Amino acid sequence: MIVILCTGLVVIALVTALVLVLPALARPTLPFGVRVSAERVDDPAVIAARRSYARLTVAAGALVAVVTIPVLLVTRSAAGIGVTTSVLAVLDVLVFHRAHRMIRTAKLTGGWAAERRQGVAVDTTFRTDPVRVPWPWALPALAVVLLTAGIGWARYGTLPATLPPLFGYATEPARREPTTVLSAFQPVIFQLALILIVVAVVLVVLRARPDLDAARPKGSARRYRVYLRGMAVMSLLSAACLNLSLLLGALHLWEIVPPTIVWQVTVYAPLVVLVGGWVTWEIRVGQAGHRLPALPGEEQEDSGLGQRDDDHHWFLAGAVYVNRRDPALLVHDRLGSSSWTLNLGHPIAWLLLGVLAVALIVLAGLLLAGVV
Known part of the structure; x- marks a missing residue:
């Protein structure tokens, strides 16, 4: 019970x-x-x-923390962490x-848009x-896949x-399924799928429209190139961290290691490193790379224009x-992090969302039927 309570408060x-750091990652000219x-x-x-x-934000976190303690003491279940965290997320979004x-409102009433x-x-x-x-940088993720496949092959018999x-x-552990190649090598299948998804996302993002600053076009273009490459490197390293957690989970699946609390914490350790790495990188580079050091002359650059x-x-x-x-299908969002969003005014965006919805429905049906 103490472990669940501490976990909830830490989360x-x-x-x-x-959430407190998020606004600081955005460009100074894109507050909230x-x-x-x-x-x-x-x-x-x-x-x-x-x-x-x-x-x-601090008040919302303190309030939810106070409520979390009795909730977890009454429910005595880790599911309560998900409920209280969801409530906190809703409050943070509203804030x-x-x-x-x-x-x-200040921008509209003050006529800020007409100043440039x-x-x-x-x-x-x-x-x-491009x-x-x-x-x-994809080699670490592939190496983890090969290591997982090798251990699984040696253990399969x-x-x-x-x-x-x-x-x-x-x-x-409450459910058991017949041992087949598919069920035994699920971790390897998931690892390969993760690599394919990450590579596909990187390819699309590298071809998306650059997020440049009209006031500093040359400097922002150079920074954005450095930013894009860093984003691609971080994404590929993320695949390696995710695959490493799957490898550690596979050792339990194949009954090589016992399901102790220490091992469960170890399984999620690469994910903690992953989140910490992304936060550190985001703080260093900022949205679209605006925090990267400027070259001589770039700080004085000013075209006289304001971004549209x-x-x-x-x-x-x-x-x-x-x-x-806007002909662009994928654009950099304004939330302050390294994330992109679809242009919902583009017809292909709705086609992609429809395909994703169908895939999720099919996957949910397979899960309910016990096929996957």
């Missing part, structure tokens, strides 16, 4: 810390998903929104949206000379007649983008 503390000019970065309205956001509305002539920066070299996939199904990075003000195409505080006139 709440981590979520609160990540609202486009502002460089002259308005330190506007009193922006500062007030940041301070209010920080206070309310973020409140800060977004505060700045957007608007424009966009375009760098055609991202098409003629950032390449750093394939050598001595496996028991039934195995517990693999659920995420753990097994369900398209706030009316963004919804949910910069998470959802809808613009039928």
Whole structure:
């Protein structure tokens, strides 16, 4: 019980810390998903929104932590952690949206959008000379797959007649399934699928429209190239961490190691390293690489333009983008992290979402039928 309670409080503390850091990762000209000019970065309205956001985020975390203690003491189940964390996530989203509305209201009433002539920066070299996939960084993930497959192959002949199904990075000991090649090598299959998904995402993101600053086109283009390569490297290393956790989980599935608490913690250790690595990298580079060091002369660069003000195409505080006139399918979102969103004004976006929905329904049906 003490372990569950401590885990719940630690999760709440981590979520609160990540939410507090999120606004600092965004470009100074995109506070809480609202486009502002460089002259308005330190506007009193922006500062007030940041301070209010920080206070309310801490208050939400403290409130949920206080409620979590009796909830976990009564339920005595780890499922309570998911419930309280979900409540905290909803509160944090509402607090973020409140800060977004505060700045957007100040922008509209103060006429900030008319202070600079608007424009966009375009760098055609991202098409003629795109950032390449750093394939050598995929070798750690592939090495973990080969190691997992080798251990599984050596163990396969001595496996028991039934195995517990693999659920995420753990097994369900209450259920047993006949030992087959498919059930025994589930970790390897998941590892290969992870690598394919990560590589596909990297390929798409490297070809997505660059997020450049119209006020500093040359400097932002150079930084964005460095940022893209770093994002690709981090993504490939993420695949290695995820695969390593699957390898550790497979050792339990194949009954090579006993299901102790220490081992369960070890299974999730690479995921903790993964989250810590991403947060550290995000803090260092910032959204679209705006925190990267400037070369001589780049700090003084100013084209006189302001980035095109398209706030009316963004919804949910910069998470959802809808613009039928924009040919881009994938765009960098405004949340402040290394994430992209589909342009829901593009017809292909709805086709992709439809295919994903069908795939999820089929997978859910297979899970319910016990096929997967």
